[in-house]
Amino acid sequence: MKILNLGCGNKTSSSPHVKNIDWSVYHKIRRNIILRKIVPKMFDSGRKAYYNSLPDNIIAHDLRKGIPCESNSVDVVYHSHIFEHISKKYALPFLKEVFRVLKKGGIQRIVIPDMEILCHELINHIELCDRQKHLSYAELEKHDNFIDNIIGQCLQEESTGTARQATFRRLIENLFFGNAKKRGHTHLWMYDRISLELLLRKTGFVNVKKFDFDNSEIRHWNQYGLDSNDDGTQYKKRSLFLEATKPKD
Secondary structure, three states, X not given: XXXXXXXXXXXXXXXXXXXXXXXXXXXXXXXXXXXXXXXXXXXXXXXXXXXXXXXXXXXXXXHHHOOOOOOOOEEEEEEEOOHHHOOHHHHHHHHHHHHHHEEEEEEEEEEEEEHHHHXXXXXXXXXXXXXXXXXXXXXXXXXXHHHHHHHHHHHOOXXXXXXXXXXXXHHHHHXXXXXXXXXXXXXXXXXXXXXXXXXXXXXXXXXXXXXXOOOOOOOOHHHHOOOEOOOOOEOOOOEEEEEEEOOOO
């Protein structure tokens, strides 16, 4: 069994069957002998902890250059919360690259923010507000958060973590790392189960199915721990889990 964990961040599997691949700015720093001596000294405690927590079993690779595997060589391609960061015009080419590296009968498992859940939450809160005679200020603020959950990261210009820094550190981080879009933090499109199935079928995938975080057609999936926390709870809330198969013929 050969599994690719694309855009893994610090959520990796130690299984010998899993190849963890990522290309965040933190990996660029770790790969450069000069940067890794200087830049971490400028990190605040939170960023330093994240940097130090990065596992060593990650292959640093820019996925914009393709997936570093031969065609028809991989049993499973998994990626979580990276597809929404890909521009819509590059979504289909990315899925075609996944299709290329998968063996016949191989499975792609995609995890993304679920537009359907977010819209339901917004509509449910509208209905709740309609039933109340007088809306409190707190309730109005809560409602704005539901809208932010849908479009906030699509419109984000500055990284959230950087925006919270002191003025000088904020200036340095923006100069060095760039804005939210350059860092890959911005959502460039959102999907639900229907729109994503359309893309998968356009690519050539079949057998598109929705799963819970702890269910899969991939053998022994839960043992890899990629969709769950250490205590067995769901790792990414409000997520859509879809799997699709490369035809055997």
